[in-house]
Amino acid sequence: AATDPPRRRWALPFPPESPALICTFADYLGLSILTPSLPFFLADLGVADVELWVGAVLSAQYVAIVLGNPAWGAVADRFGVYRALFWSMVGDTVFFAATAAARTPAALIGIRFCAGGCSPLVPALALIFKVMPAQRVPVGIGRYSLAICGGYAVGAAAVGALYAAVGFAGSQLITGGAAAAAAIFTGLDPGFRKGSAGDARPQVSGVSAALRTAHFAVYATTQFAIGWSMNAAFAVLVVSLSGEFGWTVEQVGFSFLVVAGVLMVQFIWTVPTAVNLLGVERVLAISLLGLLVPAAVLATPLRIAAGGVGFVGIIVVHFIFMTAAQLAATSRARTIGARYTENGTGAVTGVGRTFFALGQALSPAASLGAYSRLGPGSPWIIHDAVIAAVIVLHVALGIWPKELREAPPPTPAVADVKAQHHQESAGGLSPAALEIGGRAAGKK
DSSP states (O other): OOOOOOOOOOSSOOOTTHHHHHHHHHHHHHHHHHHHHHHHHHHHTTOSSHHHHHHHHHHHHHHHHHHHHHHHHHHHHHHOHHHHHHHHHHHHHHHHHHHTTOOSHHHHHHHHHHHHTTOOHHHHHHHHHHHSOGGGHHHHHHHHHHHHHHHHHHHHHHHHHHHHHHHHHHHHHHHHHHHHHHHHHHHHSHHHHHOOGGGSOOOOBSHHHHTTSHHHHHHHHHHHHHHHHHHHHHHHHHHHHHHTSOOOHHHHHHHHHHHHHHHHHIIIIIHHHHHHHHOHHHHHHHHHHHHHHHHHHHTSTHHHHTHHHHHHHHHHHHHHHHHHHHHHHHHHHHHHHHHHOBSOHHHHHHHHHHHHHHHHHHHHHHHHHHHHHHOTTHHHHHHHHHHHHHHHHHHHTTOTTGGGSSOOOOOOOHHHHHHHHHHHHTTOOOHHHHHHHHGGGTOO
16 A cells, blocks of 8 residues: 655645656656757757767767666665655756756767756656555556656747747756756655655665566566657657758647647546556557557658658657557556565666666667668667567567456555565565566466
């Protein structure tokens, strides 16, 4: 069961997960303002090979997220999710604002690397897992995803409406201000000021065994594939609209707004409802299979025949499947943490988000490098190869179709978890850990 959050003294009825949602919104606001404006800013600087530099800057940020996510997960478990969330947003504030002073690609790479190392997303997810009951976690992750889309939508609107007036530097100062506001909101929350029983440096156990299970293997690789899918799509969207279709920075910014607006509807109702009706595994399987289709279309000359607006429409379909897969896959962290660890959900989430960020880190540079060298359709061929490999892995490890036929497993009782930890402390592996080595022999 989730730990009750500290009693609130806010004048307004903020839900307990509010700090997580506001910090997530501010973090993605920074990303959504940077991404569509970056090619135009680099072009104004007279940089050659803009596509490659855009990929390098975005990848640098996500490489740092890869390195920082496990650390933030450990900080959240040891010192409390509110404190981890607050200090990550302090870092966001500093480096988002510092982006305004960058005048070379090298400076942008260094500053955004530091910004990526301060990503608040692991503490945000850990806070949601902490304050919401297990059966409400899909709703919490839906709101978390809605905050992501809200950040993209507002950032896109800001680029479209304000970029001509405030320029690149001014837009980056806006993101720094938003991050500072989110940090202040979190710092004023009773969870930060008073702490709670769950923040009192609990004993963490079972994490290493959890990371050796078949369930974690498919969770981590799925996170990698979804991270790849997300950033490959955003990077290629920006370059294609500006290069192939000749759109302006304002038009590109508003295209992000359209994508985010459509996705808000599904995060409010569609995806949480589907998860409750069908279960996490079925929604994930449908979403991963669906992701193969729009990318296959975009790999052909049909993307040009569709025109710029049609191209954005296909991208919207891509993101509908991708974000449904993201919500379903992220829900697995709570289940793995409850099944195999004690007080280790933050660590499991951090390592899982590391794989997500690794996909995000590698995909912009790889996708735009392929775009530049092999042609505009090649990033989508690579994309479908990554997604197909994850689907095959689910089947090879026996997760599918077995779990597609079953109802979602209930969260284990505390006594069951402690009994499993006793087995692990005696040198045994969890049942799912044995599945990796013994599945071929029919073990369970």
